[in-house]
Every structure is written in C-alpha cells, then in structure tokens.
Amino acid sequence: MAGLRKSDWWLIGVSAALTAAAAVTSYIPSGQVAPFIFAALALAALAALVGRAVDGLGDRLGSGATGVVQSALGNIPELLFCIFALRKGLVTVVQATLVGSILSNVLLVLGVAFIVGGLRHGTQRFSAEGPRTISLLLVLSVGILIIPTITARLSLPAAAHERALSDVAAVVLLAVFALAVPASLRRAEAGQGEEQLSGQSADEIHAGAQWPLWLAIGMLAVTGVAAALVSDWFANSLTPALSALHISQAFAGLVIVAIAGNAVENFVGVQLAARNRMDYALSVTLQSPAQIALGIAPLLVLISAGLGGTQLTLVFPPLMIVALVLTAIITTLVVFDGNSTWIEGTCLAGLYVVIATAFWWG
Numbered sequence: 001m002a003g004l005r006k007s008d009w010w011l012i013g014v015s016a017a018l019t020a021a022a023a024v025t026s027y028i029p030s031g032q033v034a035p036f037i038f039a040a041l042a043l044a045a046l047a048a049l050v051g052r053a054v055d056g057l058g059d060r061l062g063s064g065a066t067g068v069v070q071s072a073l074g075n076i077p078e079l080l081f082c083i084f085a086l087r088k089g090l091v092t093v094v095q096a097t098l099v100g101s102i103l104s105n106v107l108l109v110l111g112v113a114f115i116v117g118g119l120r121h122g123t124q125r126f127s128a129e130g131p132r133t134i135s136l137l138l139v140l141s142v143g144i145l146i147i148p149t150i151t152a153r154l155s156l157p158a159a160a161h162e163r164a165l166s167d168v169a170a171v172v173l174l175a176v177f178a179l180a181v182p183a184s185l186r187r188a189e190a191g192q193g194e195e196q197l198s199g200q201s202a203d204e205i206h207a208g209a210q211w212p213l214w215l216a217i218g219m220l221a222v223t224g225v226a227a228a229l230v231s232d233w234f235a236n237s238l239t240p241a242l243s244a245l246h247i248s249q250a251f252a253g254l255v256i257v258a259i260a261g262n263a264v265e266n267f268v269g270v271q272l273a274a275r276n277r278m279d280y281a282l283s284v285t286l287q288s289p290a291q292i293a294l295g296i297a298p299l300l301v302l303i304s305a306g307l308g309g310t311q312l313t314l315v316f317p318p319l320m321i322v323a324l325v326l327t328a329i330i331t332t333l334v335v336f337d338g339n340s341t342w343i344e345g346t347c348l349a350g351l352y353v354v355i356a357t358a359f360w361w362g
Helices: 006-027 034-056 063-074 076-087 091-121 129-153 157-197 213-245 249-261 263-274 278-304 318-335 342-358
Strands: none
Touching: 006 034, 006 213, 034 076, 034 213, 034 249, 034 263, 076 091, 076 213, 076 249, 076 278, 091 249, 091 263, 091 278, 091 318, 091 342, 129 157, 129 278, 129 318, 157 278, 213 249, 249 342, 263 278, 278 318, 318 342
16 A cells, blocks of 8 residues: 555554454453553554554654654543543552653653663754753643642642642643644744754655555544553453552553553654654654643543543642652753763663652552
8 A cells, every 4th residue: 555664564463463452352251461461562552553643644744743743642542541540440540640651751761762862873962942841841730730739738728629729720731731732833843944954854754654644544543443442441451450460550550551651752752862863852752741741631630520430630649749840850951951961861761760669569
C-alpha cells in the first residue's frame, strides 16, 4: 500500500497481535497475570501506532506541529485507562499514573536521550527558548497542583472544600493549556525551521513518512477504538495482577502504566537525540508531561464528577508532590542553557530510578 514502509506493516501487525492476545486473555480464563501483561504491551504498541499515524500525516500538519500533536494524541490511551480506572475506584493508580507520566518523560526519557545523544555526539546544543517556556509552564502547573495538597496537609480552612478547590485549579490549568497550545505550535514550527536550515531538509525529515490522508485518519480512528477496549481490559486486570505479583498500586501507576502509556515519547525522543536532532527531541519529550499537567490531569478531575465512582481531586500523597517539585525545578535548570551532556542525562535517569524505588513498597 502506498506510503507504508516495512516498519509500518510490522508495527500494525504487532499492535493487532497484541490487541488480539489481550482480548483472548481478558475473556478466556488465563490466570491473573497474563491479561495484565498483554494489555500493557498492547497499550504501548497502540500508543506507538498513534504516533506513527500522526507522523504519517507529514507535511499536512507541518513538521513542528507534528511533534506537538503526536504528544497530545499519544496521551489518549493513558487518558482512557485513567477514566476506566476511576470508574473502578482506583484513585491511587490514577494519581500515580499522572505523576509517573511526568516523571518518566522528564527524568527517564529525557535522561536516556541525553545519554545516548551525548555519548554519540558529545555536548549537544538546542534552541533553549521553547524548552524554557515548556519547563516554566510545567513549574506553573506543578505549583497549581500542589496548592490543594498543601491546604489538606496543613488542615487550612480550604481543606474542607477540597473538591471545589480542585475544580477551580482544574479550570485554571485548562485555560492556561488552551492559551499555550497555539504558542507551542508556533515555537515548534520555528524550531524545526531552524533545524532544517542547519542542514536537514523537510524532504529528508519526511522521506517515506507521508501516508495517504484517508489512511492516517482511518488508522487514528481504528487505533482510538482499540485503545479504548484495551484500556478497559487493562483496568480490569490491574487489581488481580498486582495482588498476584505483590506490586503496589502506586508503583504500578508510577512506572508500569506510565511507561506503557508513553511509548511514543519513550521511543521517539531517544531516537531523535541519537540523530542529533535535539530541538525536535525536546519538543516531543517535554510536550507530553506539560500536556499531562496542564490538560489531562485537570480534565480527569472534571470528568470524574460524572463517572459515578470515586472522584479525583488534586490532593496527592506528599512523596508524589515532592517528586513533582524536584522534577519541575531540575527540568528548568537542565534546559535553561541550551546544552545537554551525557552526565546530565545520567543524573536525570538516576533520580528517576531512586523515586521509582521509593514507590515499590507503596
């Protein structure tokens, strides 16, 4: 089929096979662990396929906008999982997933990208304007997210209005998100334009990537339906699997679900850094956690009110808040100078490992 490469066929085949395996293990008795494993793998494959379908749109979106939209649509499987998990009352898992998505992108993925790129190319340079703005948005969003937690932990008068305060914070975050999206698209286009002027043309960037419009849109639609089904199976399999594996809900959300749901950024960010395309790598990698904090988290707060289960608020466990604050500050410091090295990447990845280990016991 025109526009499809061998790697595309391989990804489609793997996604279909894993989705089928997840369906079979979900509806046919197959133990407590198998449905969980296959659903997690299928969710990761579908997230990667969403990213490939967006990339397949090529120049129709513009090279820079592709990274922004790819991050947004790449978060859809994670959003769907969180909705199904909230319906089942798994609030701890959802909170850990939201925090873990931010941590895995900023610390783990960006850290590995810096390591791979730094070892291959030495000190890498990038336009700092876009990453600085995204990191400052992340600091702002984390600042807003921690206010409900502080009021609750200090037993301030606002603690009695936890739900109302969370709703107000959610609306403010969504408003900032709506205002920031157009600027993000402009920055992404400008950054990619500078990258093209440095020696890589648009034709090289999208060589073989262009899909027919009907195929890209159709793939996004089919993948969205599949992601909804798999997210439901994943949520159903979570509790029995965690009990059988003796894994805490906090660790499962922070590490397993977050990494599976962010497969697009996990792969693309490192791949771009290895190619010394750091502007685009940072755009893809940092856009996702910013969208989680500014868009997905507040949207889930508002949606949870109508799900009939336990409502999600922005009162997080203290360790999650500390991890978010550290991550936001460190991200700002790392990207501010427009340079990256492998030692910076090692520090980021090392911090992620320690935080993840702290949540192993719950």
